[in-house]
Amino acid sequence: MSDSAGGCVEPRTAVTEAEVEALVRGICFKTGPPRRLGVEVEWLVRELRDPRLPVSPERLEAAYAALRTVPLRSALTVEPGGQLELSSPPAASLMECVRTVSADLDAVRAVLREDGLVLTGLGHDPWRVPCRFLRQPRYDAMEACLDRTGPAGRAMMCASASVQVCVDAGYEEPGPLGHVRRWWLAHQLGAVLVAVFANSPLSGGRPTGWLSTRQLRWTQIGTGRAGGPVLDADPRGAWARHVLDSPVMCVRRDSGPWHVPDGLTFREWTRSGTPGPPTREDLDYHVTTLFPPVRPRGHLELRMIDAQPGDDGWIVPLAVVAALFDDPEAAETAYRTVKPLAERAHGMPAPHNPLWRDAARVGLADPELREVAVTCFATALDALPRLGAGTEVVDAVAAYRDRYAARGRCPADDSLDELRATARATRPRPTHPHGKDTPS
Template identity: 65%
Template structure:
């Protein structure tokens, strides 16, 4: 007997929709995990370049081979790829600075060796200057993201395809106020942010819209759409402020079933979608849609249970990344050092008003002038000195302490940042920090 033709594939059963109140409770519950600060992590983004000719644009097949080689290694870290082919290593949460650093150093040694066998190298630079920008990854997510950002100009493509950073993750801290409380830590992360931008600026621009800036990467972030990359107002509590920020930001895309392009609505915030108001997309949002929406928000400090500091450029040299990881850890997780950092940055931030980062004039000055801004230099000197004194209390190795000390001497105490180095300064090896 002939078989009946097979039925067309069915869409999965729809997930239950959520209400506005349920969405607020979900974000409120997951944005900060409270408890004593004890874990640290880092996410290191790198440009992949030709080892002999780093200024050349790599063909896609060489980039894909590099990514496959890195993924095939038995690493402690998770390997991911950014849309332009940047390679990212994300450490596992570590109970100590030493554990975090040792695992990442081992992984970087293995990745560098695998890439060198293919004539490739990792380069720590906050912004890729090789043109044109080309998106290596093709997926519904990145197709929709590109379409969304293209509505407001070229900054979105530059962010996706040409930026690289060192992201440092610290615990949110206790619920109660005080040096280790998440309210104070949240505020300090934003107060400190401009100092970190200035000290670690490593994306100099010599032409184009950011000509003369030490941190063109920060300029790109500030030119994204009006809300997605902004910090919430700090006069609100951390949870309430982030809940409002998340729900009042436009929906970037609405996921569709496999094989179908994703919808890119225009002018619809997640709150609009929940209320099914004018301009909302046809179907109701689910908890999974909310989770996905949160991954499309790119503020300078992103709460993901812990706090993810996203404002630091990728750093030069084999070990340049050690410096922001160690300094941030010391500034947040040593009470005495945290108090020094809070005092040094609060007065500085108060003088520049309450406009959210990264559009606050202080952040603009940090990105444009780095530590040649005398006020930022003074704050950075206090923070780096305090961090250097705290590192022995964390059991930091001699190598970590020396690397931080060399950076402090070469850059911070001289009012300089890596973006002040000549264009052809060494980009790999410990000599880049000397």
């Protein structure tokens, strides 16, 4: 997830329900030609000698203090469980984005390596019990709020990591690059991205039964905090209603713990004025506490992709999304390809619908998702040269297609294969009653 901690603000003019709706409608979709691209890459930070070993808070703090002295173009932030995130500046092209983040990651890895630490690309920590690293009022309040729905919230905060791709909202006018089409496409294609990039099948060292345990945790948190709006022909109105009808996570205070109301929606807050009428700053902060799989922040933030294995695994989902959203021909093909999937959502918001659940649970073992994924990869590969993608990026996308999408697999399948192989290798061999090994 990508959040800012934020601080307390002085009381200002209260906002009414109508003003909130107008404000949200005005800022959530900044329309125009799609020109910019961004990516936010989250990583688990682990011991280089053995990734199963915990890293002490003291070592993490020392490593992050060292990283803050390194000049980076990307913004470096730390997540509640100590995960590290790099957020690229808006880039004018795919290759500019790739070069910027790759250079920053090289610098980050060099500093961490000196302290025996390494970045690990997994959507959900397969070994550690979720443990909070940051102690801030925001995360104290978030933990208290999410604990009401069970342990999934702590796992999301402290044990998950993702690749989040940011694209422009698109034109005001209809068409393949129009904001209405792109908003709809993000929610249908999002399920395909969950399936093909699933990379978190384990928790506590055991399979959870889901290829994307990270996505499972989001569904367990609930629709108010981690769900999207019901899709309709008016994305601005749908998102404004969602913001108003979502529960308030916290009311900030100048001192002491922040207030964590139970079930108070922002709409109810504007009507009751209790505790204290909400301000524009309260509204802005409230929006940062909502974690739908597609979040409109002027641009569209696609938040559903698990962190990827390898140093450069994040480049493939970035390139695929860029191609399918920003090349007009590819966007039209992607729209037609994913359109039949919408029926499986049954009109329910993502990720709490059957389509998204199937994608997170079985991935490309679902025949329809596999067929759509293969077509989307072929479409992206055709479009990438038109976007100026370098040979190394095109080759990486092609290799991923051949290794995973074309075979109905995802990185989670590799993890499960490795777990099974380890179990077979360590399983005690049965012995003969007289002490001789029994042939296997």
